Amino acid sequence: MNNTPLVRLTDKGLFCEAGGFYVDPSKSVDKALITHAHSDHARPGSKSYLTVKQGGLLLKHRLGRRINIETINYNQEISLDGVKVSFHPAGHILGSSQIRIEYKGEVWVISGDYKIEEDFTCEKFAPVKCHTFITESTFGLPIYKWAEQKELFNEINSWWKRNKEAGITSIIFSYALGKSQRVIAGLDESIGPIYTHPAVEDINVCYRESGIKLSATKNLNEFIDEYHSPGAMVIAPPSTDFSQWANKFHFYSSAFVSGWMLIRKNRKRTSFDRGFPLSDHADWEGLLQGVKHSEADRILVTHGFSSPFVKWLREEGINAEVLQ
Numbered sequence: 664m665n666n667t668p669l670v671r672l673t674d675k676g677l678f679c680e681a682g683g684f685y686v687d688p689s690k691s692v693d694k695a696l697i698t699h700a701h702s703d704h705a706r707p708g709s710k711s712y713l714t715v716k717q718g719g720l721l722l723k724h725r726l727g728r729r730i731n732i733e734t735i736n737y738n739q740e741i742s743l744d745g746v747k748v749s750f751h752p753a754g755h756i757l758g759s760s761q762i763r764i765e766y767k768g769e770v771w772v773i774s775g776d777y778k779i780e781e782d783f784t785c786e787k788f789a790p791v792k793c794h795t796f797i798t799e800s801t802f803g804l805p806i807y808k809w810a811e812q813k814e815l816f817n818e819i820n821s822w823w824k825r826n827k828e829a830g831i832t833s834i835i836f837s838y839a840l841g842k843s844q845r846v847i848a849g850l851d852e853s854i855g856p857i858y859t860h861p862a863v864e865d866i867n868v869c870y871r872e873s874g875i876k877l878s879a880t881k882n883l884n885e886f887i888d889e890y891h892s893p894g895a896m897v898i899a900p901p902s903t904d905f906s907q908w909a910n911k912f913h914f915y916s917s918a919f920v921s922g923w924m925l926i927r928k929n930r931k932r933t934s935f936d937r938g939f940p941l942s943d944h945a946d947w948e949g950l951l952q953g954v955k956h957s958e959a960d961r962i963l964v965t966h967g968f969s970s971p972f973v974k975w976l977r978e979e980g981i982n983a984e985v986l987q
């Protein structure tokens with residue numbers, strides 16, 4: 664009897680030997696199946712890439728126009744060396760997928776990054792039943808519980824409004840791919856104009872070309888010397904040299920939008936005036952829902968607080984292991 668698991672972790676990442684492919688490989692491989700275009704999942708150098716249609720433009724934007732890429736629809740089943748493969752919405756960012764792998768009656772699902780909550784800039788998470796579920800655990804501790812996004816957007820818009828009344832610019836720092844577009848989609852355009860750092864605007868273009876409706880934005884040249892637009896909202900990636908770039912706006916208030924702000928927002932150590940804990944990952948309850956809805960016999964946990972999450976699952980009688 665062959666005891667090789669259908670999917671195993673190798674030095675190049677998750678490998679399905681029977682199908683001859685890797686999922687989100689960390690190094691160059693012949694065939695890479697990509698759950699989504701974030702840089703810790705989509706890396707350059709592989710001979711061929713497979714992802715969903717909604718993620719194709721983003722992958723090309725990230726890895727270069729000349730990559731050898733094939734795209735398929737969500738829920739479309741294909742065969743790779745006799746292994747059935749399909750992609751299903753993960754609700755994380757545009758084009759994010761869980762990958763279902765079936766061979767000789769055994770089904771595995773690799774979640775990639777996911778969130779359960781609805782997001783108007785991507786397809787909603789769709790549970791997929793399987794025997795083995797490989798789940799992320801970025802926020803796999805009970806302290807991580809997200810507020811309703813409606814409440815958070817109200818807070819963000821009120822903060823912007825108050826800044827406008829005070830005659831200052833609001834600057835939101837958020838990841839260029841996914842989070843920034845979600846923020847833009849939730850902003851109240853009636854408050855004022857929305858400007859974007861070019862790194863964010865490039866991704867906005869991909870989103871709009873993929874049919875996602877975003878509020879109107881204007882690209883801000885990153886080489887501007889100074890900028891006066893009291894009352895405007897500016898969206899920039901956190902990698903932008905915060906103080907140097909932000910100082911071009913003279914009078915501003917800054918905020919960082921990230922799930923990590925849930926525990927940091929009240930600390931004085933953060934260099935931002937505000938923190939809004941909006942995340943594109945499942946919170947603790949979301950992870951538990953992901954596990955439950957998979958109806959899997961076995962849970963393999965990766966990416967994040969894997970050990971405490973596995974410990975908790977085991978105490979609940981669930982067969983779980985850390986995927987080392």
Ligand SMILES: [Zn+2]
Nearest residue numbers: 699701755776
């Ligand atoms: Zn991601």
